[in-house]
Amino acid sequence: MTINSRIKMPLGFWDGLRQLGIATQDVVRKARLPLTIITEPVVTTAQYFAIWQAYSNLMDDASKGIIKLATAFETAHYPPSVLTAYHARDYRDALNRMARYKQLCPPEKLLITEEGEDCTIELEWSYTNQPGPPILVGITLAFLLELGRRGTGQPLTANFVEFSHPMGDVKTLEDYFGCPVRIGSNCNRLTLHRRDLDCPFVSYNAELLEILIPVLDQSLGEQQHCRSITEMVKWIIKHSLAGGRPDIQTIAREIGMSNRTLQRRLSEEGTSFKSLLTQTRHDQAREYLRDSSLDIKEVAFLIGYEDQNSFYRAFHLWEGDTPSNWRIEHVGTSPIN
Known part of the structure; x- marks a missing residue:
């Protein structure tokens, strides 16, 4: 299918x-x-x-x-x-x-x-x-x-x-x-x-x-060639982040599977929903931070965080640095808060 x-x-x-x-x-x-x-x-x-x-x-x-x-x-x-x-x-x-x-x-x-x-x-x-x-x-x-x-x-x-x-x-x-x-x-x-x-x-x-x-x-x-479930789940997560934090029930419903079937298919491909959610958020955070027109609050919202502090904590776990400092190092612009 x-x-x-x-x-x-x-x-x-x-x-x-x-x-x-x-x-x-x-x-x-x-x-x-x-x-x-x-x-x-x-x-x-x-x-x-x-x-x-x-x-x-x-x-x-x-x-x-x-x-x-x-x-x-x-x-x-x-x-x-x-x-x-x-x-x-x-x-x-x-x-x-x-x-x-x-x-x-x-x-x-x-x-x-x-x-x-x-x-x-x-x-x-x-x-x-x-x-x-x-x-x-x-x-x-x-x-x-x-x-x-x-x-x-x-x-x-x-x-x-x-x-x-x-x-x-x-x-x-x-x-x-x-x-x-x-x-x-x-x-x-x-x-x-x-x-x-x-x-x-x-x-x-x-x-x-x-x-x-x-x-x-x-x-x-x-x-008509089957796509990998991993690719599909990541794509749906990416396009759903700004509306909040997508859960596995929402994603499973999107692609017409039960939660259990989706979990099993992801496991067969060596990953999990939680891992893909974190990975997608991390990837999108880096992408948005490269856009100097977006302030940090906007970036946090766009990847599904309700408050800026939660985003800061998550980003520090991913990169070992704050979003503002990461932006200065990789984009060369002053932080926009």
Whole structure:
């Protein structure tokens, strides 16, 4: 099983929010994350879900939030994985490419089935036991229809849409999808007219696909190799420190394991969670101290210490010196306290 808790933020996501008149700082604060997350190209699953939930909480109605953001993305801001779909030969080709390359940006997983006059696309979650925020589900399914409309240049409609959770004003969603919308279903599913899948894309670009597809296929192959648990745990700890001191329960939940299984896997790789937490904090402390624009209190916070004195004691154990003196020796600047 490939373990992946690294989520690429959609290219243009923050620009899309600005186009809607939403301050990105408001979303981040609502998500209770550090403002530096805005410049992070990759986040953890928990952070990804928190950002989407914060966006939902800032909207007056979830249905409006779904439609606004699904239609706000300019094609120029599409990431390569979506560009291969937008420039596909037809709608069927586009949907299959979306499902294939969605693996590069979990946690959403698309299951496509063609039967009779219908094509159903069901959304599931991969690499996490926690379902994503309802608004993320809504935007994902809405964008799949938006992709068909933009690619074909036709006002396509869905046949039926099902959501497992409330999505705000159902009438607003039905007007957008052009079909009945059911709330409280046992799945999240978009049902399209199968005949629409044969519609050619006016945006078809064979030359661009010849460039993008080999690169994406190579990335997909590399990702499907199992990563070491140690590497994954360190990465999640690093990106969770500013929110407090992450515990093994949080990390295990992130990568879809029980605490006991995670402890055993780390032991097999010759380490422990406590050791990785200490090592990551130490590494990050050194990195942040090299940035002379950060004062010591900020560094302490960024690596999960609630007070400066605790950080001083820990750093002295690691380096045998104070953070201020270490900074002077290695950066050559006066201490900033």
